Amino acid sequence: MEALRVLVVDDELGMRVGASRVLERYTVPVPELSTELRFEVDLAESGEAALEKLAQTPPDILLLDHKLPGMTGLEVLERLAADGLEVLTVMITAYATLETAVTATKRGAFDFLAKPFTPDELRATISKASKHVALQRQARRHNEEKRRIKFEFVRVLAHELKAPLAAVEGYLLALQERALGEELRAYDPMVERSLVRLSGMRKLVVDLLDMTRLESGQKKREMEQLDVREIALHAIETVRAESEKRRLAVTLHAEGPVPFIADRGEVELVLNNLVTNAVKYNRDGGQVGIHLELADGALRVRVSDTGIGLTPEEIGRLFNDFVRIKNEKTRSISGSGLGLSTVKKVAELYGGEAKVESQYGVGSTFEVTLGSGR
Amino acid sequence: MNAEAKEKLILLVDDDEDFLLQTRMALEAAGYKVAPAPGLKEAEALLSEQRPDLVVADLMMEYMDAGFVLCHRVKKRDSTIPVILVTAVTSETGMEFEGTGEDRSWIKADAILTKPVRAEQLKREVHRLLEG
Numbered sequence: 001m002e003a004l005r006v007l008v009v010d011d012e013l014g015m016r017v018g019a020s021r022v023l024e025r026y027t028v029p030v031p032e033l034s035t036e037l038r039f040e041v042d043l044a045e046s047g048e049a050a051l052e053k054l055a056q057t058p059p060d061i062l063l064l065d066h067k068l069p070g071m072t073g074l075e076v077l078e079r080l081a082a083d084g085l086e087v088l089t090v091m092i093t094a095y096a097t098l099e100t101a102v103t104a105t106k107r108g109a110f111d112f113l114a115k116p117f118t119p120d121e122l123r124a125t126i127s128k129a130s131k132h133v134a135l136q137r138q139a140r141r142h143n144e145e146k147r148r149i150k151f152e153f154v155r156v157l158a159h160e161l162k163a164p165l166a167a168v169e170g171y172l173l174a175l176q177e178r179a180l181g182e183e184l185r186a187y188d189p190m191v192e193r194s195l196v197r198l199s200g201m202r203k204l205v206v207d208l209l210d211m212t213r214l215e216s217g218q219k220k221r222e223m224e225q226l227d228v229r230e231i232a233l234h235a236i237e238t239v240r241a242e243s244e245k246r247r248l249a250v251t252l253h254a255e256g257p258v259p260f261i262a263d264r265g266e267v268e269l270v271l272n273n274l275v276t277n278a279v280k281y282n283r284d285g286g287q288v289g290i291h292l293e294l295a296d297g298a299l300r301v302r303v304s305d306t307g308i309g310l311t312p313e314e315i316g317r318l319f320n321d322f323v324r325i326k327n328e329k330t331r332s333i334s335g336s337g338l339g340l341s342t343v344k345k346v347a348e349l350y351g352g353e354a355k356v357e358s359q360y361g362v363g364s365t366f367e368v369t370l371g372s373g374r
Numbered sequence: 375m376n377a378e379a380k381e382k383l384i385l386l387v388d389d390d391e392d393f394l395l396q397t398r399m400a401l402e403a404a405g406y407k408v409a410p411a412p413g414l415k416e417a418e419a420l421l422s423e424q425r426p427d428l429v430v431a432d433l434m435m436e437y438m439d440a441g442f443v444l445c446h447r448v449k450k451r452d453s454t455i456p457v458i459l460v461t462a463v464t465s466e467t468g469m470e471f472e473g474t475g476e477d478r479s480w481i482k483a484d485a486i487l488t489k490p491v492r493a494e495q496l497k498r499e500v501h502r503l504l505e506g
Contacts, residue, residue: 159462166490167392179399193392 001027002035004130007042007059009050009076010092011069016043019063022119028127030134037130047071051079058087060133061126063113065092066100074100077107088133090125092117156322160204160337164197196334204336210269211342214349221263228258228267228292228299235271236290239279247285250275254292260299262370266346270301273339274366278305280333281364297372298352304365310358319344319354343368382504383407385426387417387444388460389435393489397430400493401500414440421451428504430496433461445482456503457482458496462489 008019020041028037042059044050047068054062066073073091080087091104094115101112110132113125171190180186229252236243236250243250260267271290278288286306293300308329310318317323322337324330344354351371358364384406388394391412398408409426411417413435420426429448433441445457485499 163390167390167396170392170396170490174396174399179403189395193395197392 001038002134003038003040004061004133005040005042005057005059006061006063006126007044007050007053008063009044009047009068009073010063010065011045011067013045015065016045018119019122022122023126026123026126028130030131033134033138035134037134039126039130047073047076050076054080054085054087055083058085060088061129062087062089063092063126064089064109065115066104067094074103074107077104077109081107088129090129153321157208160322161201164201167197168194200334200336203334204338207336207338207342211338211345214266214342214345221266223261223263226260226262226264226267228260228271228301229254229256231264231267232258232271232275232290232292232301235268235275238272239275243279243288246279246282248279248282248288249286250279250288250290252290252292254290258292258294258299260294260370261372262299262350266349267299267370270343270346270368270370273343274301274303274368277339277366278303278307280335281305281307281330283307286363299370301368301370302365304363306363309360309362309364310356311360315356315358318356346370381407382427383409383424384500385409385411385417385420385429386431387411387413387429387435387441388432389413390432393432393460397491397493397496400496401430404497404500406500414444417444418447421448425452426455428500429455429457430500431457431459433459442482449482456484458485458487458499458503459483460487460489460491460496 006023008016008023010016010019020043023039023041026039029035030037042053044053048070050062050064053059064073064076068076071079077089077091080089086108089109090111090113091100091109092113092115093100093104104112110129111125113121117125171194174180174190175187232252232254236252239250275288275290278290282288282305287304288306289302289304291300291302291304293302310325314325318325319340321341323341324335324337340354347354347368347370350369352369354366354368356364356366384401386394386397386401386408387410388397389412394410394412398410401408409420409424411420417429417431429444431441431444433439435441441459441461445459448455448457484503487495487499
């Protein structure tokens, strides 16, 4: 239950009392926001008194009579506009002249109520006005939340970019100071670490661009007939050096070609990320299984590993931006923290989903479903 | 090189491999013996075997305040071992540890340094806590 404040401005006592009686017993359900609105009513008998109240605590809805003893309703509206006060206003007019209506609308009135009106007419008008206010509020909250998320993203991104810079800078300073003497070979580990950090940074920038392109909706998506099996084979090829070095058995389970219409780049992104992760987070001598299935026009990609596994708490965070599970097993594994969140965004673009089943210390199975696209 | 410093053992704990390597170099160049640990577990294993003369630890490791936990354990083992906490927290989250001694009495550390830490600054703090 949310309360909206209504200021009723009318010089007739009977009108003010009548309106407040009706509104204080009235509630408006807003199913879109799964809430209900009720009203707190405040009264003013003149335009001047109304302006005073408006300056102190602006109401959500202003029910404003045009014909008032001192300044008119239209003049009140004018002052509000001049003071930059935005209050949703319903004008009450004794005889609805077109001229008054046009001027009032120009000055920002939301609706009109012709005098005399019945309680039902008042309720109908207030119902419309209050829904408008509630939805506007919701939109504002939504925008603020979006702004906050964006700000948080940039903050974390800045941190992720600063960390490798600081590391490389530290090594360069050590070199500059000849911290380990004149023998160049002594600095090999530092050069090696600098290169590792720089390549991690490059990966982050590439992932970031992938994600931005996807989210901006500006990237041209080219839906074409693909063979997903071929894309999977290519993803396996990309990790071959690493998987052979660590004696991993990578198996593709797909009987023949897997035809699917989608954007090639997006499907590659999904498979490359899942297969790379399955290798990165595996144990030496472990297994990676890739299953491709078509069912009811949807593509299901399942990639399982025999790696470190995840706790339920970790699974809850896994698909968010910049989440990297930190523990002693993942310490030496590098990543941008954007891979899985981007995979999830691709899946959602196809009306599908990305999920994981995992057993801590045993292994994980990632499953991504792609529908037939937009 | 300081002759006294040679016998002093510093336990250095951070999950950032690069910070570990760079800080270790700086401290060794100043004549200290350094035992590096990439995490809380390794640090505790080392602590159970030997008594370091000083501990330098990152605040945020496996979890948000792993550094505080380690700090507490060090002090429980031997309250005379000075601890320096290193953190990027202040500059990145706006969390503040500055203030009077009373305000931060709940933190068991003897000094808190904000990343990026200059080698000179760290050496000065280490020297102050060990010899001062």
